[in-house]
Amino acid sequence: MVDPTSDLGEDVTEEDAPRCAVCEEPILKEAGHRVVTWIEEDSVRSAHFCEEACRREWEP
Template sequence: MVDPTSDLGEDVDEDDAPECATCGTKIVQSPTHRVVTRVEDGRAHHRHFCSEECLADDDGA
């Protein structure tokens, strides 16, 4: 699997692309892609968002 969080987002197939945590849209080569990372119990958890609007609308679940 290609890393969907790479700096450039190149060569990410839609099947491997992350989904927006708010609206469920597949995120492929999007300049508005945002990732929120938190650490719980020593493990990193990532939530992907397709836009600032979806990030702002996130309920944090």
């Protein structure tokens, strides 16, 4: 249940946070957060990373 009065960014829990595609840590902080998007079979795919180092390690 999401509290409709909470400010944006304060209601992210481990469960609904995106997970890093490399180390699978839930991404709870914006600092260092990277998102890569691409088109695959006519749909948009995306991958999240907790930091730049993880993004560099990732290979699709």
